[in-house]
Amino acid sequence: MTAVTDTPQSPLPFQSRYRKTAGGRIFVWLRTNLFASIPSSIISVLLIFVLAKALISFLQWGFWNAIWILPSDQTGPCRAIRGIGACWAVVPEKYRFILFGTYPFDQQWRPALATLIFITLFFVSSRRNWWRRELVLVWAGALALIGLLMWGGIFGLSYVSQDRWGGLPVTLILATFGLAFGFPLGILVALGRRSKLPAIRSICVLYVELIRGVPLISLLFMASVMFPLFMPDGVNIDKLLRAQIAFILYAGAYLAEVIRGGLQAVPRGQHDAADALGLSYWKKNGLIILPQAIRHVIPPLVNTFIAFFKDTSLVLIIGIFDLLTTAKTSIIDPAWQSFSVEVYVFVGLIYFVFCYAMSRYSRQLEAQARSN
Amino acid sequence: MTISTPELPRRKRQRVSLSRQQVTGLIWQIVVVGIAVAAVAWLWSNALHNLSVRRISTGFAFLGREAGMPIDDTWIAYSPKNTYLRAFIVGVVNTLRVAAIGIVLATVLGTLIGIAKLSSNWLLSRLAAIYVEVLRDVPLLLQLLFWYVLMQGLPAARAAWKPIEGVFLSNRGLILPSIPIEEANLWVIAAAVAGLIALYLLRRRLIAQQMVDGRTRHVWPYALALAIGFPALVSLALGASWTITLPELRGFNFVGGLTLAPEYFALLIALVTYTSAFIAEIVRSGIQAVPRGQWDAAQALGLRRSFVLQRIVLPQALRVIIPPMTSQYLNLTKNSSLAVAVGYQDIVSIANTTLNQTGQAIEAIALIMLVFLTISLGISLFMNWYNARIALVER
Numbered sequence: 001m002t003a004v005t006d007t008p009q010s011p012l013p014f015q016s017r018y019r020k021t022a023g024g025r026i027f028v029w030l031r032t033n034l035f036a037s038i039p040s041s042i043i044s045v046l047l048i049f050v051l052a053k054a055l056i057s058f059l060q061w062g063f064w065n066a067i068w069i070l071p072s073d074q075t076g077p078c079r080a081i082r083g084i085g086a087c088w089a090v091v092p093e094k095y096r097f098i099l100f101g102t103y104p105f106d107q108q109w110r111p112a113l114a115t116l117i118f119i120t121l122f123f124v125s126s127r128r129n130w131w132r133r134e135l136v137l138v139w140a141g142a143l144a145l146i147g148l149l150m151w152g153g154i155f156g157l158s159y160v161s162q163d164r165w166g167g168l169p170v171t172l173i174l175a176t177f178g179l180a181f182g183f184p185l186g187i188l189v190a191l192g193r194r195s196k197l198p199a200i201r202s203i204c205v206l207y208v209e210l211i212r213g214v215p216l217i218s219l220l221f222m223a224s225v226m227f228p229l230f231m232p233d234g235v236n237i238d239k240l241l242r243a244q245i246a247f248i249l250y251a252g253a254y255l256a257e258v259i260r261g262g263l264q265a266v267p268r269g270q271h272d273a274a275d276a277l278g279l280s281y282w283k284k285n286g287l288i289i290l291p292q293a294i295r296h297v298i299p300p301l302v303n304t305f306i307a308f309f310k311d312t313s314l315v316l317i318i319g320i321f322d323l324l325t326t327a328k329t330s331i332i333d334p335a336w337q338s339f340s341v342e343v344y345v346f347v348g349l350i351y352f353v354f355c356y357a358m359s360r361y362s363r364q365l366e367a368q369a370r371s372n
Numbered sequence: 373m374t375i376s377t378p379e380l381p382r383r384k385r386q387r388v389s390l391s392r393q394q395v396t397g398l399i400w401q402i403v404v405v406g407i408a409v410a411a412v413a414w415l416w417s418n419a420l421h422n423l424s425v426r427r428i429s430t431g432f433a434f435l436g437r438e439a440g441m442p443i444d445d446t447w448i449a450y451s452p453k454n455t456y457l458r459a460f461i462v463g464v465v466n467t468l469r470v471a472a473i474g475i476v477l478a479t480v481l482g483t484l485i486g487i488a489k490l491s492s493n494w495l496l497s498r499l500a501a502i503y504v505e506v507l508r509d510v511p512l513l514l515q516l517l518f519w520y521v522l523m524q525g526l527p528a529a530r531a532a533w534k535p536i537e538g539v540f541l542s543n544r545g546l547i548l549p550s551i552p553i554e555e556a557n558l559w560v561i562a563a564a565v566a567g568l569i570a571l572y573l574l575r576r577r578l579i580a581q582q583m584v585d586g587r588t589r590h591v592w593p594y595a596l597a598l599a600i601g602f603p604a605l606v607s608l609a610l611g612a613s614w615t616i617t618l619p620e621l622r623g624f625n626f627v628g629g630l631t632l633a634p635e636y637f638a639l640l641i642a643l644v645t646y647t648s649a650f651i652a653e654i655v656r657s658g659i660q661a662v663p664r665g666q667w668d669a670a671q672a673l674g675l676r677r678s679f680v681l682q683r684i685v686l687p688q689a690l691r692v693i694i695p696p697m698t699s700q701y702l703n704l705t706k707n708s709s710l711a712v713a714v715g716y717q718d719i720v721s722i723a724n725t726t727l728n729q730t731g732q733a734i735e736a737i738a739l740i741m742l743v744f745l746t747i748s749l750g751i752s753l754f755m756n757w758y759n760a761r762i763a764l765v766e767r
Contacts, residue, residue: 033492033493033494033495034493034494034495036492036493040491040492040493043491043493043495043496044493044495044496047495047496047499048495051495051499196397197397197400197401198401199401199404199405200400200401200404200405203404203405203408210741210745213741213744213745213748213749214706214740214741214744214745215706215707215709215720215740215744216706217709217710217712217720218709218720218737218740218741218744221720221724221727221737221740222737225727225733225737226733226734226737228422229418229419229422229423229733229734230415230416230418230419230422231418231422232418232421233421233422233425306508306509310510310511310512311511313511313513313514314513314710316513316713317710317712317713324511324513324514324517328517340517340521341518341521341522341525344514344517344518344521347514348510348514348515348518351509351510351511351514352506352509352510355508355509355510356505356509359505359508359509
């Protein structure tokens, strides 16, 4: 089990001898990192062989034999190279639909701008030195602005109803609004679960365990099929909003568990000290306990955000046009039907960029927390 | 006398009176419970009204009716003429079979990748890290659709890929050699399980005896007898046949062998690879959580490396690993419901079809919830039991 050592090995006898020249340094690096022992060398050789083969066939498919641009809907050349080369031409052909769905074509600068506002908002909220109370106002303002852009209807913008929204903005809306409303809900439920009042505690436990015990899909089915049954006559809530409510409830339950972990990490003395100062329940939690609790759980919170962002793709199953649904729909077009792999790779890259940025950020925070 | 008598009622009054905090607490509880009950009652009355308007009768009577829904991929006998109840049971079995096999495979793959990530071999650890990063940062549903599209793009049955003799990969799925299971075979399997349980109990006793008198006792002769000898005897006595049937191509399809339908296979691959990325991270951090000094101390005692890993490092790592692993198993089980996106008929997919056919939305979704809550509870109970078993026993 030489594989389990994670600390650098003791210097091997050859290391000091070769360290003088650049070539020697490369040799030392290879010797320590790839060919340190016989099993390690065998693994390296095997991996290099497999990797080279895989990489060459991928490059052949994805680059050398690939077609990047084609005149609209004449996919003959792409069909000819099916299986041998990728047909990336499907991306420039369909990207507007994949990114923005059926939003009126000449108005698509609006969802594009909304997406930009979202990204700026995430960036601003990620900076530690901008974490203060005003950030809540910034969020409220930005979300209102996004609503204004997407719906329109005033300031000379034409009205676009939400069943024409689609693509990336819908994914971002579901994720962001889900978190923005799920977070306060999660805080309340986490506090309720640790409360001394038995009735409140049991309601919170029931809510969290019920939501976490069932798959998200069944919640979405509930939102799309059962929700109308539970409403009085004449109340007809839009499908996107229903899914949004399901997401808020879902996020609330998962975030509550993360926040509860943070609450448990706050020492008992902090409660006692706050009580001794005569602070009320809400002041004690709002000013003393929660700020410390949330600071403890920022990395797992970001991980929950990532999971949540990915989970929004499940709305495909109830037919809401998020990024994954528009991607899947874009290849229904018979001319492009057989190039779904290319489209999935493109959309996968978009998801990857968002999630990777978040996971890098989470690791950075963890490193900072460790060094403090 | 005259002083002590008036004190009694006062003390009594003190005991009944509530502090201000308790009063506010009580009021809060009454308000919250009141709101919750009112909301549920309101939703329920709306539902009853809507159902009566739509002429949908509530209750589970529909389970006895004929389902009329075809299910392609089943492990238990089923035809569209069977009842909805039967269809639901088929769905539960389908969910369990993808979840159980997925959990086993994901654990194995994830552990290997987690260890690979800690390897001193730069290339191996880098590749493991890339694997984890890519799979974790792309939605599972997208990966599932991707695998499914790849399956569909495989050659037709006639031109199936044949990596080794008897294994075919085509757009009909993965076809493997199989052993036909008859009653005699089942008895042999039961004998093997019984033998293993007996062996486990015996081993515990032997170790306990060894603890008392310090004499070494060998387990392997018993292992040979109980785990191999006993089932072999049963097999001979009942005349069970263990011939392997190889699938072969006849016309447009395969005959014989075990078929993993493309839907099932795509779902299994997606679940296993996706979950293995998370398990790899859990295993890695679990092993890293064991202090380096434990390795050093064990080596200083002159213990073998494999012994150190088995008896010293892994038991300590497991304590860190088990709780997050439990939630990954639960996630995998819940994620298996994405089957509906590729048309593998698990419980959610069957409940959804039922819902569309009968309109029994509340009952169908209640059944989904019941099934998943039961499975979740089962996994949690098992993992809690296991966790308690390996927990640190302090003096």
